[in-house]
Amino acid sequence: MDKNKVKVGMGEFAIGPENMTLVTYGLGSCVGVTIYDPEKKLGGLAHVMLPTAEVSKSKDIKKGKYADTAIREMISQLIMAGGDIINFQAKIFGGAKMFSFETEKEGMDIGKRNIAAVKDELKKQRIPLLGEMVGEDYGRTIEFEVSSGKVKVISINKPIVIL
Amino acid sequence: MGFYKDLTPFDKDLLKELCTIGTGNAATSLSAILKTTISILVPSLDVILPEEMPENLGEPESSKVVIFSYLSGAFPAKFLIIFSEEESMKIAKTLISSKVDKIDFDSPEQEIFKSMLMEIGNIIISSYVNAMSMMINASLLQSPPQIKHDILESIIDEFCIESAEGSNELLLLKNKFLSHGNEILFDIIFIPDEISLKNIFAHIKGES
Numbered sequence: 477m478d479k480n481k482v483k484v485g486m487g488e489f490a491i492g493p494e495n496m497t498l499v500t501y502g503l504g505s506c507v508g509v510t511i512y513d514p515e516k517k518l519g520g521l522a523h524v525m526l527p528t529a530e531v532s533k534s535k536d537i538k539k540g541k542y543a544d545t546a547i548r549e550m551i552s553q554l555i556m557a558g559g560d561i562i563n564f565q566a567k568i569f570g571g572a573k574m575f576s577f578e579t580e581k582e583g584m585d586i587g588k589r590n591i592a593a594v595k596d597e598l599k600k601q602r603i604p605l606l607g608e609m610v611g612e613d614y615g616r617t618i619e620f621e622v623s624s625g626k627v628k629v630i631s632i633n634k635p636i637v638i639l
Numbered sequence: 640m641g642f643y644k645d646l647t648p649f650d651k652d653l654l655k656e657l658c659t660i661g662t663g664n665a666a667t668s669l670s671a672i673l674k675t676t677i678s679i680l681v682p683s684l685d686v687i688l689p690e691e692m693p694e695n696l697g698e699p700e701s702s703k704v705v706i707f708s709y710l711s712g713a714f715p716a717k718f719l720i721i722f723s724e725e726e727s728m729k730i731a732k733t734l735i736s737s738k739v740d741k742i743d744f745d746s747p748e749q750e751i752f753k754s755m756l757m758e759i760g761n762i763i764i765s766s767y768v769n770a771m772s773m774m775i776n777a778s779l780l781q782s783p784p785q786i787k788h789d790i791l792e793s794i795i796d797e798f799c800i801e802s803a804e805g806s807n808e809l810l811l812l813k814n815k816f817l818s819h820g821n822e823i824l825f826d827i828i829f830i831p832d833e834i835s836l837k838n839i840f841a842h843i844k845g846e847s
Contacts, residue, residue, distance in 0.1 A: 485694075487690040501699065501700040501790060501792055502699065502789070502790030502791065503793055504792070504793035504794060505796055505797045506800070525689075525796070525800050525803055526800060526804060538690075541690065541803065572793070574793065574797055575707060576785075586797060586800050615789040615792070615794065616793070617700075617790060632702050632789055
């Protein structure tokens with residue numbers, strides 16, 4: 477892999493300067509959130525698994541795992557790195573429903589819940605949502621090029637989309 | 640939490656044995672269909688965090704064909720069969736003499752290929768389940784299978800999430816099926832819920 481490419485695993489997040497490309501592979505019902513400061517050319521990418529850390533039983537939670545804690549932590553790290561919250565813009569990806577079962581209970585669609593939680597937290601932080609490619613039933617790999625703020629969305633048997 | 644950590648070496652061996660009987664039975668069924676010798680390896684048992692599952696299964700970033708089925712009732716569990724693209728196309732050639740160069744399940748021409756793989760998956764899983772069912776002397780309810788072709792991580796992340804919401808840890812029993820030439824045909828992964836394990840132990844130990 478390109479040395480300027482940083483891989484963000486499930487339940488993790490990363491921030492990076494201009495020369496970086498932040499990559500996360502195979503988002504299914506997980507949600508990928510990018511936050512970008514176009515003035516300072518700084519960006520962050522989180523690979524969120526669950527809506528909120530409030531449901532977690534353990535005390536030492538992994539912040540990148542949950543929509544609320546991941547977004548807050550990413551914002552504070554971007555600010556520490558010199559970013560300005562006024563400039564921040566977000567894009568979100570994933571939250572698909574890969575399998576469907578007839579017997580499924582209501583409210584089990586984790587993808588949908590993740591999308592709602594991410595949007596909710598972004599609204600709370602007053603970060604505008606500039607674009608989204610969410611839902612449906614296929615996986616997405618995303619590459620966030622920090623220099624341009626562009627996100628490349630790659631899916632199997634589908635054309636590449638740049639958002 | 641803690642339950643998986645408390646499993647004794649004996650408990651683990653017992654689970655592996657259950658897995659071997661299941662896969663052995665499945666291999667016999669598959670061997671009859673493919674008319675070839677099928678071998679299985681010694682199963683591996685891992686206790687991991689949900690977010691470690693993609694790495695644990697290997698090559699999470701590559702695209703795979705996955706057949707999924709779950710058990711409900713007193714023994715909730717999940718089954719995953721993971722085929723490489725190459726191997727699933729080879730099976731298509733052997734079984735239905737259809738040449739597939741590029742997998743695309745949305746294409747109408749691949750409808751038969753897709754159902755054939757799903758049926759193979761179904762036969763493997765139900766043979767596995769039947770053997771287990773006899774060993775623990777309980778009936779196990781298996782869902783109809785579903786099939787997906789995508790990046791492995793995107794297919795399995797929902798299962799990781801479900802587990803992350805629940806018990807924080809997963810127990811994976813993995814086995815590999817090998818062809819006559821010792822090439823890997825596919826991996827089969829059995830993920831019993833915590834409650835399932837408790838019930839399995841109760842059944843087996845209670846009767847011995």
